[in-house]
Amino acid sequence: MAEYQRDRSRVDKVLRESGVVVVMNRDHAKKPDDLVTTMWEVCQAGYVAECTFRIPQGIVEEAMQELLKRRAEAPKEKPFVLGVGSVINPKELEAAISLGFDMIVAPANVMGGCGEGKDFVRLTREADVFSAPAILSPTELQYFIERDDGLEPDCVKVFPAGVHGPGGIGALLAPYVRDRHTGRMIMPTGGVNSETGPQYQEHITKRGYMPVLGMSSPLALVGKRKKPGDVDTIRESLAEFKANFKPYAPS
16 A cells, blocks of 8 residues: 555545544543544545644644554545644644644644744645644734745634634635635634534535634534444434535535
């Protein structure tokens, strides 16, 4: 079997097809097996899983041994993308890259005063890892998408999205409506669920951007019942979300 090669374009394609990133936290993984089971079931449901470094790193490291095997064995037509989020400093960024993740998501630019956001993009790009640093203000958005050095991230996360709300994110993007930004990926996260998700999709789409929603609500039953790693609960929760979520469809 050929060695697995990370590929940002593969991640981009999967995200555009899925439209949803399911964010995991401490409630969803108390041990490595919980993490493996949850990320795998999220993929089988047609979404992209993002574990986070809010989960103790030792659990993540151990789980990655099995996750990397499953990723290598996954069919090409249905890649098993491994995402990690809540990466908040250069050491965590280095760990995320070395552990083998395909996608790294951050609540800010993750350089922690040790560099600029463009350095985050450069480091992930050198490893062919999909990058999604976060912004909240117009100034931060402009920093990431109006560059002449080519160091623009693969996706711009807006966090916490609930501060703006769907209409607010539409207003945030409005001054930056340009043909060159058509289809650029925007990932609202924080305050996004099956009810608000379609509204975020609508306002982002109407500005010419591509919405990908980051949220934990597809795993709501797992946290509510306190059953991390329980396959039946995970599947039920994902199915319930899928039944309730009605994606925005442009008329």
